[in-house]
Amino acid sequence: MGLFNWFTQEIAMDLGTANTLIIHNDEITVNEPSIIALNRNNPKEVLAVGKKALMMHEKTHDDIRTVRPLRDGVIADFNAAELMIRGLIKQVYPKKTLFRPSWRMMICIPSSITEVEKRAVRDSAEQAGAKEVYLVHEPMAAALGIGIDVEEPVGNMIIDIGGGTTGISVIALAGIVCDQSIRIAGDEFTSDIAESLRRYHSLLIGERTAEQIKIQIGSAMKELDEPPADIPVNGRDLVTGIPKQIYVSYQEIAEALDKSVFKIEEAILRALEQTPPELASDIYRRGLYLTGGGALLRGLDKRLSQKMKLPVHVADDPLKSVVRGTGLALKRYDDYPFVMR
Structure with a gap:
């Protein structure tokens, strides 16, 4: 029985548009951006996954392309998603052994997902090595992760x-x-910030810079009890084409995010x-x-x-509540009627 348990390992995955988190043996073993870097000449050759791929994003030459396999919560690039999942699972179990364990995998999905999109998630997981795949809706996983008794x-x-x-x-x-x-959601907030700086400062910035602005001084209100200090932002001047730096306040970002x-x-x-x-x-x-x-x-x-x-x-930990709930659902997948087999 012990040998069987070794060959069948359980992992819970929050396969998100921005980040992918994996729980194995009750611990979050993977917390990486959902991005992969591929060789443009050989699309099956993975150059980097997660943080290393994000460092390459928007800085690549003609031989490298970075791909975000998920858009709007669903898989947009099936092959890249499969390779990314496979690469992240290798981080869970990096040991090189004669026999690789088979995976019982639970993945959370958006509640509005279609049957075709659901099939894409399931197929990607199976292609990446999962023997059993269970799906759970994100709101249910989030509620479990927060500590709510959903029953x-x-x-x-x-x-x-x-x-x-x-x-x-x-x-x-x-x-x-x-x-x-x-x-x-978060991607739209990032786009709003980049568009606002382009419109009001004639400053062109990349996706990574806009993301950092959102994290450092992003705000939903123009008046905060503990306001963050203004931060410097580097980009390219659209008028002169020369790199320049400006200072941006949280009120300006709150204005940019207001519509979203x-x-x-x-x-x-x-x-x-x-x-x-x-x-x-x-x-x-x-x-x-x-x-x-x-x-x-x-x-x-x-x-x-x-x-x-x-x-x-x-x-308490909003970034990890969904994956923690997915892990709890995986432990009791026979007891919860909302787990999709």
Whole structure:
């Protein structure tokens, strides 16, 4: 039996648009950006995966291309996704042995995913070496990761702001009662910042620079209790073509992100409108739960609370709550009816 357990290893994966996290033996063993660098002349040759590939992003020459296999929460490039998953699994089990273990794998997916997109995730995992693949919806995984008892007859609203999509779901009795999903999330915030600097400062910046601005001074409100200091930003002047540096404030970034945050607010209101009245009363008492990388945006919880007139709770570790919930679901996959086999 012990030999069988060694050959069959379990991993839980949060296959995200921006980052992929893997839990193995109750520990997060992989936390890498969802990006892969390939040889343009030989698309099967992997040059780098994760952080090393991100360092190459937007700095490559003609022989190298960097690929983000996922867009808007779903697989956009099947071959690159398979190679990326395979490369990340190697980080989980780097030992070179005669027999490689077979994987029982659970992957979380957006709640709005189609059957074709679901099949793409399953096929990518199987091609990467998984013998058994289970799927779980991200809102359910997020709720488990936060510590909510998803099986009790009480309504909970989970707002998961990831890299490609924002999912707003009301959960009760181990099921999703109503659901809203919009393709406005972290990637859209990054694009908004780059577009704002181009428009108002004639400064062209790359995706990585815009991402760093979002992390360092990104804000959903123009007035914060503890405002971050202005930061220098380097880019190319669109008028002269010469590299230059400007200083950017968090108020300017809050202005750039305002439209996207407003669209998330509208999606939450639509989800609340669809919620049955008994569950709505539970949500009034319990409030809203924010998770995902977008939950780290400064002032977002306060802005949503003012708009909805409801308490908003940010998960203790919003970046990892989904993968932790996926790991818990994998442990009890026979007990949870929402796990897809």
